[in-house]
Amino acid sequence: MLRNVGLRPTRQRVALAKLLYAHSDRHLTAEMLYMEATNQNLPVSLATIYNTLNQFARMGLLREVGVDGSLTYFDTNTSNHHHFFVEDKNEIRDIPTTDIVIGKMAELPDGYEIARVDLMIRIRRKR
Amino acid sequence: MLRNVGLRPTRQRVALAKLLYAHSDRHLTAEMLYMEATNQNLPVSLATIYNTLNQFARMGLLREVGVDGSLTYFDTNTSNHHHFFVEDKNEIRDIPTTDIVIGKMAELPDGYEIARVDLMIRIRRKR
DNA sequence: ATTTGTGCAAATCGTTTGCATCTGA
DNA sequence: TCAGATGCAAACGATTTGCACAAAT
Numbered sequence: 001m002l003r004n005v006g007l008r009p010t011r012q013r014v015a016l017a018k019l020l021y022a023h024s025d026r027h028l029t030a031e032m033l034y035m036e037a038t039n040q041n042l043p044v045s046l047a048t049i050y051n052t053l054n055q056f057a058r059m060g061l062l063r064e065v066g067v068d069g070s071l072t073y074f075d076t077n078t079s080n081h082h083h084f085f086v087e088d089k090n091e092i093r094d095i096p097t098t099d100i101v102i103g104k105m106a107e108l109p110d111g112y113e114i115a116r117v118d119l120m121i122r123i124r125r126k127r
Numbered sequence: 128m129l130r131n132v133g134l135r136p137t138r139q140r141v142a143l144a145k146l147l148y149a150h151s152d153r154h155l156t157a158e159m160l161y162m163e164a165t166n167q168n169l170p171v172s173l174a175t176i177y178n179t180l181n182q183f184a185r186m187g188l189l190r191e192v193g194v195d196g197s198l199t200y201f202d203t204n205t206s207n208h209h210h211f212f213v214e215d216k217n218e219i220r221d222i223p224t225t226d227i228v229i230g231k232m233a234e235l236p237d238g239y240e241i242a243r244v245d246l247m248i249r250i251r252r253k254r
Numbered sequence: 255a256t257t258t259g260t261g262c263a264a265a266t267c268g269t270t271t272g273c274a275t276c277t278g279a
Numbered sequence: 280t281c282a283g284a285t286g287c288a289a290a291c292g293a294t295t296t297g298c299a300c301a302a303a304t
Contacts, residue, residue: 069199
């Protein structure tokens with residue numbers, strides 16, 4: 001998998017990949033993955049976690065999901081889908097593709113193409 | 128306007144409001160507004176800009192638009208609409224409401240309500 | 255007079271970087 | 280061997296905060 005995208009399968013990258021893809025459809029921040037690795041006595045530096053996540057994302061193994069103007073989550077599900085953001089728990093959750101349909105699509109400015117479509121529905125506990 | 132939402136109309140807030148709403152449908156970062164104010168010999172500290180923008184947003188006078196995991200823009204158009212993000216220019220642009228329709232809406236987890244729907248179409252120059 | 259806002263500088267948070275050291279092919 | 284990866288600590292950029300001072304009501 002790593003070789004396919006041109007990344008050396010180093011100790012750290014292999015270990016992190018295992019963590020990431022152990023369960024499916026995970027949404028992790030760098031910090032979360034760091035703690036997970038550390039808890040399993042897997043010595044990796046936070047810097048390497050950041051590097052690795054960014055590389056994986058660039059190579060299409062992960063999808064980057066920015067929340068607000070501050071946190072970045074990485075989604076192991078790279079297929080085309082959308083997200084709930086649970087405000088009181090700071091948690092990302094997938095929305096099944098079938099549950100949302102964007103009907104009419106906006107027309108783009110001339111000479112531009114779509115790089116990505118991010119739809120996030122922010123939800124909160126009813127009051 | 129400020130009194131209506133319970134904010135004291137201080138020098139700075141009035142001045143910033145004037146800048147913000149001088150033209151319609153603006154998308155500004157704190158830094159951008161700071162420079163604009165400074166250029167017009169309007170002495171305001173950056174901290175006050177941040178405070179003011181956040182208060183305005185909390186009071187519904189502005190809409191917060193987070194880009195990626197880092198930049199925060201403030202949109203003077205608080206009505207329900209969506210955005211293009213022009214990747215090579217780091218620029219936000221409104222999408223007319225009529226141009227997008229979200230057909231089928233996802234069903235929310237029990238006990239939750241929608242806080243906000245953020246749809247951002249990231250576009251880039253065709254290659 | 256009392257409450258609220260402002261400015262400054264320092265603090266915080268998530269993230270990136272420089273560089274010496276290691277490691278995989 | 281040697282390009283590329285790692286770890287550490289320091290650097291970063293955007294944003295927030297503590298606190299003394301100033302301005303609104």
